[in-house]
Amino acid sequence: MTDMRGRVFMWGGAIVTLAALSALTVHFVHVGLDDADKLASVLGLFVAVAGLWASVYGLRTERQRRDERNGRHTPPAQGRSITISGDNNGIASTGDNTTNIQR
Template sequence: MTRRALTGVGAVVAVMALVGLGAYFAAVGLDDADKLASVLGVFVALAGLAVAVYGLVTSSSGSTGGNTTNVRMTGTAKGHGRVFMAGGDQTNNE
């Protein structure tokens, strides 16, 4: 799917979710809907906290995943010189 199609599908889903939410509020009343939203909010917050902690723990290992590692390269060119850098077994024949 193209980016434009995905944006359109996302917009349709968002509108349907808003209509469904409005229908739910009308059916159960705002008081019961507020109670349910509070409980769901706690679970969403806990899930977000767990994902944040996981991200912190995995990012401090120095690895980007799999068999890859982080590489830091610096290069300086003077005059009309150019710098070519590659983070692996690559050759530039210029």
């Protein structure tokens, strides 16, 4: 199932790429190379900014995933559950009428 999904994305990307190249070719022929070069410079700026944003987003997402794999930022399993990671020392209580005794 996953292999088929990957192929669909691959072919979809190929079709979008060919359509974009065809549209650019028609535009270059219609407008002329000088004006097309100016437009390409502006579009290149926007693509570079979008690429920078995507890379920062990817780095943040990967960092969050790595933290979750290492046991940090793990949400509790149930309403009264608690999650403790790292070096912790002390009393933790869950439930009604709980008595804590420190030794």
